[in-house]
Amino acid sequence: MTEFLHRYGAEIVTLTLEHLWLTGAAMLIAVTIAVPTGIALTRSPRWARPVIGAANILQTIPSLAFFGFLLPLPWLGERAARVAIVALTAYALLPILRNTYAGIQGIDPSVIFVARALGLTGTQRLIKVELPLAASFILAGVRTATVTCVGIATIAAAVGAGGLGELIFRGVASVDNGLILAGAIPAAALALLLDASLGLLEKRLAIRTGQRQTS
Amino acid sequence: MPAAIEFRSVSFTTAQGRVLLHEISLAVEAGTTTVLLGRSGSGKTTLLRTVNRMVEPTSGDVSLQGTSTRDADLVALRRGIGYVIQETGLFPHFTVERDVALVLEAQGSPRADRIRRSHELLTAVGLDPSTFARRYPHQLSGGQRQRVGLARALAAEPSALLMDEPFGALDPLTRAEMQDMLRALLARLRKTVLLVTHDLDEALYLGDQIALLQEGKLIACLPPKKFLESSQPEIQAYIRAFHRGERSAAAQQEGRP
Numbered sequence: 001m002t003e004f005l006h007r008y009g010a011e012i013v014t015l016t017l018e019h020l021w022l023t024g025a026a027m028l029i030a031v032t033i034a035v036p037t038g039i040a041l042t043r044s045p046r047w048a049r050p051v052i053g054a055a056n057i058l059q060t061i062p063s064l065a066f067f068g069f070l071l072p073l074p075w076l077g078e079r080a081a082r083v084a085i086v087a088l089t090a091y092a093l094l095p096i097l098r099n100t101y102a103g104i105q106g107i108d109p110s111v112i113f114v115a116r117a118l119g120l121t122g123t124q125r126l127i128k129v130e131l132p133l134a135a136s137f138i139l140a141g142v143r144t145a146t147v148t149c150v151g152i153a154t155i156a157a158a159v160g161a162g163g164l165g166e167l168i169f170r171g172v173a174s175v176d177n178g179l180i181l182a183g184a185i186p187a188a189a190l191a192l193l194l195d196a197s198l199g200l201l202e203k204r205l206a207i208r209t210g211q212r213q214t215s
Numbered sequence: 216m217p218a219a220i221e222f223r224s225v226s227f228t229t230a231q232g233r234v235l236l237h238e239i240s241l242a243v244e245a246g247t248t249t250v251l252l253g254r255s256g257s258g259k260t261t262l263l264r265t266v267n268r269m270v271e272p273t274s275g276d277v278s279l280q281g282t283s284t285r286d287a288d289l290v291a292l293r294r295g296i297g298y299v300i301q302e303t304g305l306f307p308h309f310t311v312e313r314d315v316a317l318v319l320e321a322q323g324s325p326r327a328d329r330i331r332r333s334h335e336l337l338t339a340v341g342l343d344p345s346t347f348a349r350r351y352p353h354q355l356s357g358g359q360r361q362r363v364g365l366a367r368a369l370a371a372e373p374s375a376l377l378m379d380e381p382f383g384a385l386d387p388l389t390r391a392e393m394q395d396m397l398r399a400l401l402a403r404l405r406k407t408v409l410l411v412t413h414d415l416d417e418a419l420y421l422g423d424q425i426a427l428l429q430e431g432k433l434i435a436c437l438p439p440k441k442f443l444e445s446s447q448p449e450i451q452a453y454i455r456a457f458h459r460g461e462r463s464a465a466a467q468q469e470g471r472p
Contacts, residue, residue, distance in 0.1 A: 060455050111277045117269050118367075119293030128317075132308050 026088030038100025041046035084156035099141025103134030107188035136206035143198040217281030218242035219407035225275035250422035297368030297376040305352040312348040334367035
């Protein structure tokens with residue numbers, strides 16, 4: 001065991017960081033796209049079905065195939081990490097989009113009514129009322145997306161994007177269970193860690209709003 | 216001097232064609248309380264909401280101090296009118312202190328001013344700021360929540376106050392306390408109030424005039440004493456429905472089951 005760690009320890013650390021970078025970048029882009037889109041959908045709900053439907057379709061594309069489709073594209077295909085980040089972003093959109101939309105739509109209508117009746121402008125209503133009340137819900141979507149992305153990011157190694165999948169693929173190729181575990185265990189631990197910390201944040205937000213506990 | 220609030224032939228028909236208000240004309244003098252009384256579905260809440268344009272009349276006009284609300288800026292109009300609704304009106308994620316001063320916050324007043332005003336109003340409605348300022352709505356009783364709602368409605372020094380069944384969800388004793396508090400407060404502040412209720416007793420206790428609505432029509436608008444003495448069948452029916460328990464108990468005492 002110590003020998004194993006000695007041999008692969010440094011590589012595991014590097015690949016974990018790489019894994020985090022792929023996931024983190026994708027999540028950042030996904031949140032930037034999905035949260036505003038989700039808010040926009042609450043303003044014109046007739047678009048909700050087609051747009052969420054489209055995000056849903058993205059979700060159904062098998063990840064290996066997705067990486068493969070993106071690879072020949074200009075600029076994107078030049079760097080495997082770009083391909084990986086774009087694909088991961090696509091997978092992260094649905095949970096965040098859906099929860100942003102549902103979180104805001106699910107706010108007690110009488111609260112929105114009062115916000116209007118008191119003379120809050122549309123922007124004030126969004127920032128002071130809707131987003132805070134939907135925050136724990138939106139974060140729950142981010143959490144689901146993050147855990148999914150950590151998992152899918154292992155496959156990104158297939159197109160040479162790096163990350164912990166590197167070790168797993170090498171382990172599979174050389175029938176080395178130790179190597180597979182060296183990739184799989186940190187990946188699982190990373191997913192659990194992110195899940196737990198986002199879960200904690202989510203709970204705090206829900207408590208602060210004094211209502212609606214999301215699990 | 217023009218009336219503080221005046222409805223001129225206000226009608227409202229829903230998109231489905233249901234007539235909720237039919238040609239209602241009514242004037243509320245400054246500093247007085249007018250109670251909109253009627254059973255559920257009589258249109259009293261709809262009429263109240265035409266004042267701050269949460270409902271836009273299909274025809275007719277509402278004016279405040281002689282100025283039609285039709286061309287008013289919506290945000291400014293609503294900020295200038297206090298609004299209290301039943302039970303659910305507080306924001307679950309705001310402390311009492313912040314909720315009360317929300318309109319001031321929306322107007323961009325400095326924080327220190329907001330806190331000061333908020334504490335001043337909490338005191339006015341009988342809540343000690345040192346105990347209640349930092350609480351959230353779910354940490355308050357129903358009566359306390361209504362007090363906070365009232366304090367919030369007063370925050371921006373509105374000339375008019377709209378109250379939609381403010382005490383509807385409270386038990387009779389708490390309700391009576393709140394009515395006393397409101398009556399004392401209004402006597403001091405001289406606000407123009409439009410109050411919706413289906414409670415005859417509340418209407419008689421708080422109103423300078425009582426407007427009875429039925430199926431979207433204004434049946435009568437009379438001062439409390441005249442209201443009780445009225446021979447109009449709709450008014451008599453409303454009064455009769457209210458004192459049934461009293462009459463039945465009195466009858467039992469006289470030995471008639």
